[in-house]
Amino acid sequence: MSYLCPVCNGLAVFSQTCPGCGGGLSDVGRLYDYYGPYSPYREIDDTKMDNAYPDRQRHQCLHTGWCPQCGEEHVVIVKEWTADELNAQKDAYE
Ligand SMILES: [Zn+2]
């Protein structure tokens, strides 16, 4: 069973609120894209395995949300969907 992040795949809108002020966070990308100049050359699964989050087992995609009010970044966990869930969502759009 494969899992995909609906936000990365454009199937869901990133909507999270800031824990500090309750304002809307804007998605500034996947957390993995932040790991310096070497990370783009690494496999995604490889990166997942050695960061601090057990997201590979839990099928979660880590995004970075930016709050313009607080000027802070917050890690946002997006639950990944199974292929079945993705297909159901696609059907709903058609
Ligand atoms: Zn994602």
Ligand SMILES: [Zn+2]
């Ligand atoms: Zn805020």
